[in-house]
Amino acid sequence: MSGSCGTSTTTAHGGIGGHLGRLPRLGKDAVSSTLACVLALKTWNVGDDHVRKGLRFIDNNSSCVMGDKCDTPVGFNIIFPGMIKSVIGLGLELPLRQSDVDEILRLQVKSHSTDQGRKAYMAYVAEGLGDIIQDWDEILRYQSKNGSLFNSPSATSALAIHSHDTNALKYLDLLGNKFVSSVPTAYPMSIYSRLCMVDTLEKMGISHHFSCEINSILDLTYRSWLQNEEEIIMDMETCAMAFRILRMHGYDITSDVFSQFSEESRFRDSVQGQLNDTKTLLELYKVSQIRISEDEWNLENVSSWTGELLKQQLSTKRVSKPIMPQEVQYALQFPFYSANVEPLEHKMNIEHFDIKRIRMRKSAYLACHATDDILALAIEEFQSSQSLYQQEVKCIKRWDAHAGIGFCSKHVEILFYAVYNTSNQIAAKAEEVQNRRVVDQIAEIWVNLARAFMVEAEWTREKHVPTIEEYMPVAEVSFALGPILAIPLYLAGPELSEDTVRGPEYRDLLRHTSICARLLNDLQTYEKEPDQGCVNSVPLYALRHGGLTSSASIEAAKREIRRDIVACRRELLRLVLREGGAIPRPCRELFWNMCKVAHLFYLQGDGFLSLKELMAAASATVREPLQVARAEDNGVWISLGPIIHCKDVLKYDSGYVRGPSC
Known part of the structure; x- marks a missing residue:
C-alpha cells in the first residue's frame, strides 16, 4: 500500500x-x-x-x-x-x-x-x-x-x-x-537526513554553531563509508552527498565508488534515472567538481554526463522538485570553486530557503533540515556579519585618506610610509595573537614584492620578452597575494611559528593560489597589457604555438593556461583538504577562499574594469538587506532557541523524515 x-x-x-x-x-x-x-x-x-x-x-x-x-x-x-x-x-x-x-x-x-x-x-x-x-x-x-x-x-x-x-x-x-502509529515513506534515512542537515547549516552560514555535532555525524558517516554500508553506497544521492561533505572536511576518502556511476547508462537504469531525479543528478555533478587527482577520471566522466543531463533538463523545463531551475543554472554556470564566495552564497541560500518545500517520494514529506529555526538563525547571523562588514568599510574609508593620490614619483614617500605604518600597525596586533614578533616577516614579504615589481619594470624599460619559465616565478609574486594573505593568516587565531610560515607547505599553498590568480588575470588582460609594455603569459605561451600573429596560437595558449589553472587549483584543493600538516585547517582554507575570490574577480574581465559586477557583489554582501519574509524580526542578536533546536535535530536518530503536518 x-x-x-x-x-x-x-x-x-x-x-x-x-x-x-x-x-x-x-x-x-x-x-x-x-x-x-x-x-x-x-x-x-x-x-x-x-x-x-x-x-x-x-x-x-x-x-x-x-x-x-x-x-x-x-x-x-x-x-x-x-x-x-x-x-x-x-x-x-x-x-x-x-x-x-x-x-x-x-x-x-x-x-x-x-x-x-x-x-x-x-x-x-x-x-x-x-x-x-x-x-x-x-x-x-x-x-x-x-x-x-x-x-x-x-x-x-x-x-x-x-x-x-x-x-x-x-x-x-x-x-x-x-514506529507505533504510522510508517515512514522510506526507512532507514538517518544518514541521509543528517547529511542534509549538515549541508543546510553550511549553506546557510551557521555551521560553526554546531561544530561538535557535525564532527560526530561526519565521524559516524565516515565509519559507515569504510564499512560500505548500503544506506550510503546503494543510494546515488546519499553516496554523492556523503563523499562531497567528507572530502571537503578533510577525510581521507577515495572516489573509487564512483566508477559504478561513470557511465550515463547506470543512472538511466536506476530508479533515480527513471524518475528524472534532478536532486541526484545535481549531487553527482557537485561531486565531480572536487577532483583532487589526475587519476580520478571517474569523476571527470561523471562531470561530463551529469552536466549534459542537467542542461537538457533546463532546456526542456524538466527540472524535478524540490530543486528549482535557478539552482541548476547556478551550479552549471558557477562551479564550487568559482564565484560562490561564502557571504554571497549564504545570502542567496537564505533568500531562497523554503521551509515549506515539500519532497515527494511515494508520499510527501518535509525534511527536518528545513525549519523556521534554521532560517531565523541564518538571518540573524547574516545581519550580524553584515553589520560588521559595514563597520570595516567605515574604517577603510578613514584609513584611505590618500585614495586620490596617483603613483608618481613625488608621492613615493607618502606611499612608502603608508605601507610602513600600516604594516607596523598590523604587526602589533598580530603579535598579540601569535605571541611572537612578526613584523620582520611582513617586511620581508613587501621587499620580495618590490623586487618582483622591479624586475617587471626592467623588462618593460628594456622591452625584454622573457620565457614563460622566467616570467612565472616573478609574476606569481607580483600578483601581491603575499602581503594580502599575511594579514588574515596572522590574525585568524591559530599560532603559526616562523618555521611554519617559512616551510614548504606554506610556500606551496601561496604558490598555487598565486599562480591561479595570476593566470586568471592574464587571460582577461592579455589584449591590453602588451600595449602598456607589460608582460603577459598568454603571448608567451602563444610563442610556443606559432607566434603572436595567429589567432589559432592565441587560442592554443589560452587552452594551455586553462589546463594549468585546473591543475593548479586541483593541487591547491588537495593541500587544503589533506589530513595533518603544519598549517592548521582554518589557515589553509584562507588560501582556498582567496582562490575563489580570484575566480569571482576575473569572472567576466579584468577585475579593475568590471566595476559594475564587483560593486554589485560587494553591495549584496555589505549593504543590501536580505529579501526574506518572516513573521518576526528580532534584530541581529543571535538567540539560543534556534541553536538548541538544531542541536536536538542533529542528535535525533529517527531514521526518517517528518510528514507534511509536522
Missing part, C-alpha cells in the same frame, strides 16, 4: 472525509494515502465508520486523480490503480464513475515496461503490481541486506506477501516495533 496510515498525512490535508486543506498541491498524495488506509481497514475488517469517511473524502477530491495541478507521488500511476483493483476485489463500492475507474486502470497499463531501467522501477513500485509480477525471484535481486526493497516499507510489504521472504518479514517486524 502507498503512503502511511497514520494521522499526519490526513491531518495535513484537512482530515479524513473532508476537503483538501492548506496543502491543495498534495491532492493526489492525500487521495492515495486515504485509499491505502481504506484498503487496510477493509482487509482487517475493522473501522467501518472510517472506511465510509475515507470513501467520502475520495469522492470529494476525485478530480485530483486525473488532473495535472497536483504534485504526483512517485509511482502513482502504478500504485493507485493497483489499490483500485484491490478495493474492487474486496467488494467495496468506489465513489467514482466507471469511466474514471477505467481511465485510472489504463494509467497502469501505459506505465508498465520491461526494459532494464524499468525493471528496477517496477520492483520499486511492486506494491502496485501485485499479481502482475510473475517472477518474484527477479524482484529479490533488488533486495537490500536489511531485507527491504529500496528501503521502501510498502514495496517490501508486497514482497513479503507474495514471496513470504524471511528477510522482508524481519524488516517489517523491525518497523512495527520502532
